[in-house]
Amino acid sequence: GQNIDQPTEMTATEGAIVQINCTYQTSGFNGLFWYQQHAGEAPTFLSYNVLDGLEEKGRFSSFLSRSKGYSYLLLKELQMKDSASYLCAVTKLNRDDKIIFGKGTRLHILP
Amino acid sequence: DGGITQSPKYLFRKEGQNVTLSCEQNLNHDAMYWYRQDPGQGLRLIYYSQIVNDFQKGDIAEGYSVSREKKESFPLTVTSAQKNPTAFYLCASNRDSNQPQHFGDGTRLSIL
Numbered sequence: 001g002q003n004i005d006q007p008t009e010m011t012a013t014e015g016a017i018v019q020i021n022c023t024y025q026t027s028g029f030n031g032l033f034w035y036q037q038h039a040g041e042a043p044t045f046l047s048y049n050v051l052d053g054l055e056e057k058g059r060f061s062s063f064l065s066r067s068k069g070y071s072y073l074l075l076k077e078l079q080m081k082d083s084a085s086y087l088c089a090v091t092k093l094n095r096d097d098k099i100i101f102g103k104g105t106r107l108h109i110l111p
Numbered sequence: 112d113g114g115i116t117q118s119p120k121y122l123f124r125k126e127g128q129n130v131t132l133s134c135e136q137n138l139n140h141d142a143m144y145w146y147r148q149d150p151g152q153g154l155r156l157i158y159y160s161q162i163v164n165d166f167q168k169g170d171i172a173e174g175y176s177v178s179r180e181k182k183e184s185f186p187l188t189v190t191s192a193q194k195n196p197t198a199f200y201l202c203a204s205n206r207d208s209n210q211p212q213h214f215g216d217g218t219r220l221s222i223l
Binding site (some may be wrong): 030042044048087091092099102106 | 146152167169211213217
């Protein structure tokens, strides 16, 4: 079967660092997306990892371990505007296969 | 500017009525998708289309129908068979499944 797990909710403090984990079990794995979604809005693309390792993009970094079926999104210097849901999504080697989304992690930032 | 447009932003359905949600993109993307999102939940795939005149059921296709007569357009009809249609509906597109999806702003459907 196919399964993606993320924590339902997390809370962090403004200016701090938070790590949002995503684990997956799927055959024919190709890559993993991270999206940000503010309440009532559409998701926006953050990152895409295909190879093992860390990719840094400003305050946001994303890590992938293909052997462990594990990814995380690291947010540094948290700002209030980072309060949102963060969705991980898995793509398959067969491009006819659909993208599989996790249920998302709601991140609350405290002042 | 290229983008993906959904309309209307808000839609109300009466009992026994079919309603159609519009999704148009000018990004020249081959693949288009419809998702349903319930409050506090993730995205659930309703239908997707990899190419014109072809589409596949997603995880929750019952009570919905789609068409893909043009590359730019992928309308979703919520039929009267969908007994709990109140949700936020998102349309997305990409060149293929290994490219980021671009999302429309969504349509919020409610029951009168």
